[in-house]
Amino acid sequence: MKYGESVFDIIYLILAISAGILILFRSKNNKQRLMGAACLVLGCGDAFHLIPRVLNYFIDGDFDTAIGVGKLVTSVTMTVFYVLLYHIYLHFEGADKRRGVTIAVYLLSAVRIILSCFPQNRWFENDSPYLWGIIRNIPFMILGVLIVILYYQKRRIPHMRFVWLDITLSFAFYAVVVLGASFVELLGIFMLPKTICYVLILIAFYRHVMDENQRVF
Secondary structure (H helix, E strand, C coil): CHHHHHHHHHHHHHHHHHHHHHHHHHCCCHHHHHHHHHHHHHHHHHHHHHHHHHHHHHCCCCCHHHHHHHHHHHHHHHHHHHHHHHHHHHCCCCCCCCHHHHHHHHHHHHHHHHHHCCHHHCHHHCCCCHHHHHHCCHHHHHHHHHHHHHHHHCCCCCCCCCHHHHHHHHHHHHHHHHHHCCCCHHHHHHHHHHHHHHHHHHHHHHHHHHHHHHHHC
16 A cells, blocks of 8 residues: 555656646746646645655654644645636636635635644644544635636636536545544545546646647747
8 A cells, every 4th residue: 555655646746746847837828827836836735745654654753743744734735726726717718807706715715724724733743633624624615616616617618628527526535534534544545536636637737738829829
């Protein structure tokens, strides 16, 4: 299990960070730069807890603090990722920029980050209480539903057709882990398909950028 998970995590980080770098190098407008930034935020943020997790499998030592702090960083960067998704949506032609939606996105993101920073999460012990795992994810789930609705409206844009579905499935898999992994450890395996959903989003971004640039020339 440790070998399979470790290889999976490393490949995912390489794909996410590489996609971000490639998109930024080839970006021609702000929307494309936001897509590249979203890939990098996702990959670099996840690296903070995945790398210590992989090292913990093969090196003797206490990695609990590193993994716990890494989860805190990931909690913050994942929230930032969804804010970037919102701003990417705003750059699509015909996107409806409403003040109320923008306020909601930033308010939910701020609440999620603030809740994640509470000491009751016990990140430094890598032993977050079940209740706090639910509390800090409530605004995150609401934010996710909002982003799904927005991207569903843009499902006819080239390569964006299934982004709303990828986000929906990622949250469904994540919910299983948050609600059940504390009782049935095996349910933690649902983090793998969750990660695959994010890879599909990054691929959609990369294909959209490449296709858009080809049409320009």
